[in-house]
Amino acid sequence: MTDPTTARPTPVLDPLPEILVAPVVRAALLEDLGHAGDLTTAATVPRDLTGSVALVARDAGVVAGLPAALLAWRLLDPGVETRVARPDGSPVAPGDEIAVVTGAVHTLLTGERVALNLLSHLSGVATATAGLVEAVAGTRASICCTRKTTPGLRALEKAAVRAGGGANHRFGLDDAVLVKDNHLAFAGGIAPALAGIRARVGHLVKVEVEVDTLEQLREVVEIGVEPGLVDVVMLDNMGLEELAEAVAFVDRRCLLEASGRVTRETAGPIAETGVDLISAGWITHSAPILDVGLDHR
Known part of the structure; x- marks a missing residue:
């Protein structure tokens, strides 16, 4: 390589x-x-x-x-x-x-x-x-970081990601909505969580929802993506077959982000499923x- x-x-x-x-x-x-x-x-x-x-x-x-x-x-x-x-x-x-x-x-x-x-x-x-960026070369996927940064060094570490050819995820809790599994659990599910976002979040704020299963993905697309509320769906710890199925189902209606245990060896196969983004926390917290x-x- x-x-x-x-x-x-x-x-x-x-x-x-x-x-x-x-x-x-x-x-x-x-x-x-x-x-x-x-x-x-x-x-x-x-x-x-x-x-x-x-x-x-x-x-x-x-x-x-x-x-x-x-x-x-x-x-x-x-x-x-x-x-x-x-x-x-x-x-x-x-x-x-x-x-x-x-x-x-x-x-x-x-x-x-x-x-x-x-x-x-x-x-x-x-x-x-840069190693992950090279691993996904020739695909549509971009490598991005997360909020798993060293306290006090977030701006510097995210700038370093850009220096390596990657892209930045949100910088903090206040510049985008990212609904994760615990939000869904305490909100009572996808529907009530999205209802709360629709009532409280301004039109200029991007919204992302994390899902663990294809069933959750279908629900998010039906009640969030199609009405134009959800911009990105994070596919958390899904296998390659599930990722490919998710890409085919969404059919470019929103951005898809793959996340979970991404390495230099796995990044290429993940990217080849057709996802738009691949996020990795270790490039900032454990590089x-x-x-x-x-x-x-």
Whole structure:
């Protein structure tokens, strides 16, 4: 199988506004600095020493989170200089230089761990996403994330998904309606749940309903999709035959999302059933990091 991290084109990405990123980076720096600052660097490195360091990929992958990583140094010292070689969305191979940072060595060393933590984790998210995107290439399916994100890092992790070629699901509880099994259980079923949505939700809000069986799907289509209330149906943990049957039954009347235990190996067969979306929580909550080192130059 082709390695998606070295063959894929670099997407054009709009950077997150710094006002969203800075609180996350500042909190990480405060956590690391504690009450006394960087004791090791203060004790071993002359205060007036300057130098340069390079962020270098140790593994093949896709870059994400570079602006956040570089911001760690700029928050410590606005005078640091940065040169970006591979922006977010870029594929990298082992040994590739991602960026170079120049400034006071005290700043470079103090910000190192926060910068690497952010860059390695977010690049891992982008790399995991790129693997699934490559697995479904040639089908109609898009790979999307979920709300299974690290608390406080949702905007950054969802941006990393986009850097890996994926799409974003809803960002929070307030930007779409997603009716899951527990909602249906407490509401008393599909019909009363949809009646409540019809009475309370504005016309600009997208509505998705999760179903576990084809019988539930038929009910949602009859009372939700055909009247134009439901935009997306999530097919949760269905087998390939059920997915294919669901696709044939819906016949493009709404979007269909497959979810549940999606891996690099299963994503392709799932996509070939004809679903529109494949969601995976692990690309944000459990993606392995991309190993990135900080090398003295």
